[in-house]
Amino acid sequence: MALVKDEAIILSTRLFGESDKIVRFFTLASGKVSGIAKGAKKSQKRFMNTLEPFTQVRIEYFEKPTSSLVRIENADLGESNSGLEVSLKKVCVASFFTEFVDKLTKEKQRNEPLFHALKKILDSLKLVEFTVTDILYYELQMLRHLGYMLNLASCVHCGKALPDMEKLYFSKERGGTLCPGCSRAVPHRQYPQGFIPRMLTLNDARIGFHGQVCGNLSSEHGEREGEAPTGFPGEGATRVPLVASSAGFERMGRQVLEDFVTYHLAVEFKSYRLLKSITG
Ligand SMILES: [Zn+2]
Numbered sequence: 001m002a003l004v005k006d007e008a009i010i011l012s013t014r015l016f017g018e019s020d021k022i023v024r025f026f027t028l029a030s031g032k033v034s035g036i037a038k039g040a041k042k043s044q045k046r047f048m049n050t051l052e053p054f055t056q057v058r059i060e061y062f063e064k065p066t067s068s069l070v071r072i073e074n075a076d077l078g079e080s081n082s083g084l085e086v087s088l089k090k091v092c093v094a095s096f097f098t099e100f101v102d103k104l105t106k107e108k109q110r111n112e113p114l115f116h117a118l119k120k121i122l123d124s125l126k127l128v129e130f131t132v133t134d135i136l137y138y139e140l141q142m143l144r145h146l147g148y149m150l151n152l153a154s155c156v157h158c159g160k161a162l163p164d165m166e167k168l169y170f171s172k173e174r175g176g177t178l179c180p181g182c183s184r185a186v187p188h189r190q191y192p193q194g195f196i197p198r199m200l201t202l203n204d205a206r207i208g209f210h211g212q213v214c215g216n217l218s219s220e221h222g223e224r225e226g227e228a229p230t231g232f233p234g235e236g237a238t239r240v241p242l243v244a245s246s247a248g249f250e251r252m253g254r255q256v257l258e259d260f261v262t263y264h265l266a267v268e269f270k271s272y273r274l275l276k277s278i279t280g
Contacts (some may be wrong), residue, residue, distance in 0.1 A: 002063075003062060004062070004185055005058065005060050006061075007027065007028040007029075007059070008059040009055075009056050010055050010056075010057065011032070011101060012024045016036065018041070019041045022035075022036055022052050023040075025096075027059070031111055032108070033061070033071070033108065035069055035226075036069050036071060036072065050076065050082055051075055053095075054122055056078040059074070060074040061073055079122070079123065079235035081126075084126060087279060089130075089215075089275075093125055094122060095275070096272055097142070099271045099272075109253065117263050119179070135275075140202060143257075144203075148265075151174075152199055155182055156176035163195075166180060167200075169189070170196065171186040197254065198207050201208070236243065246266050254276070
């Protein structure tokens with residue numbers, strides 16, 4: 001058995017027996033992994049504040065051929081979760097995105113962009129409170145990294161490119177906009193003019209975001225200089241949202257993603273209801 005060393009973000013933990021912990025973590029090189037940390041409850045020294053939700057660690061573990069659980073040998077703290085505990089909202093946002101990654105990934109499926117997106121969210125959350133628009137933005141990024149892309153540029157039924165003024169209909173089944181003609185044949189929800197183009201702007205904000213994420217692959221710390229600021233949390237000193245937040249936009253944006261995620265992924269996030277009640 002070779003010792004595996006990796007970067008990881010702790011997704012969840014639970015006590016097991018008298019003194020052990022079962023830990024689920026998302027790694028840079030191997031995706032989601034579940035492991036057991038022997039004596040983690042008693043041996044505070046060995047796993048001092050490291051095996052807690054939302055912490056970022058350099059982890060060492062042994063894979064066991066007879067078990068799906070790896071044996072966690074060591075975890076050195078990279079980034080603590082300190083700073084998230086100051087508000088219930090921050091904890092809820094962190095819980096939602098860790099649950100999102102946990103529920104929508106399979107064990108041992110490498111997904112570096114998703115790892116960096118989650119890291120970015122947790123780092124940014126320590127600095128700022130997220131608006132609902134911020135949450136929508138990161139949710140769109142994560143869906144994209146998971147292979148689920150909304151099509152908000154052209155009709156998902158006939159393929160026709162749509163001018164902004166005709167983007168009024170969203171089909172959750174097809175995952176995108178419909179032209180007026182196809183809207184007569186395909187189930188959809190209708191939205192006010194201007195809403196879908198704003199969602200598209202939010203979705204496309206990935207260009208700057210993704211550039212930064214790629215930049216960070218080769219450097220462990222800090223932001224890469226010279227990347228286009230996108231105006232979302234942690235992506236520049238001045239925070240100028242690309243898409244203006246408004247209650248109406250946020251309510252409809254949330255509805256689009258709720259419809260889409262429920263229909264395509266059939267997953268319920270335990271943390272989502274609380275997050276929604278807090279963010280209004
Ligand atoms: Zn069409």
